[in-house]
Amino acid sequence: MKFYGGVIIKELQINEDIRAKEVRLIDAEGEQIGIVSINEALDKAREANLDLVNIAPNAKPPVCKIIDYGKYRYDAIKREKEAKKKQKVxxxxxLRLSPNIDTHDLEVKANQANNFLKKGDRVKVSVRFRGRELGHTSIGKDVLDSFVELTAENGIVDKKPVMEGRNMIMFLAPNSENN
Structure with a gap:
């Protein structure tokens, strides 16, 4: 495997690198010629001024194709880059909150969450409990419920509030109609 401009391409065996004695040969037009010796396959590739490329090394016998390897590799890199462009990250x-957060501070955090949700990001909201606050987790649940109301127009609850150690964690996802 080699790394070309942010794309990983699997290197194939070409021409003299192919170690098999016999190969199943496919010519440049895609026609299957059949099983031939490696020397005969290399001769046919040289006649066409192209490369003999082992496209299926694990097959019995290996499948080789007569193609222009430079053009093939260029097209493969181009396809990988196109696929990479289309995927959405x-x-x-x-955002971290505390159970005794003030209303204005909660609104500021909700505005930040709304901005993240508008951009299409998911938001992890956690309420950290310290000391005696652990005995009053219902207060943290109320804080998260009011947070959901403040972000309702841009996001929906993806994962309901759950206690994980000293934290109550909830995930918000962007509304599908906004994106």
């Missing part, structure tokens, strides 16, 4: 942003 979803980031998870995290």
């Amino acid at each position: 979803i980031n998870v942003k995290e």
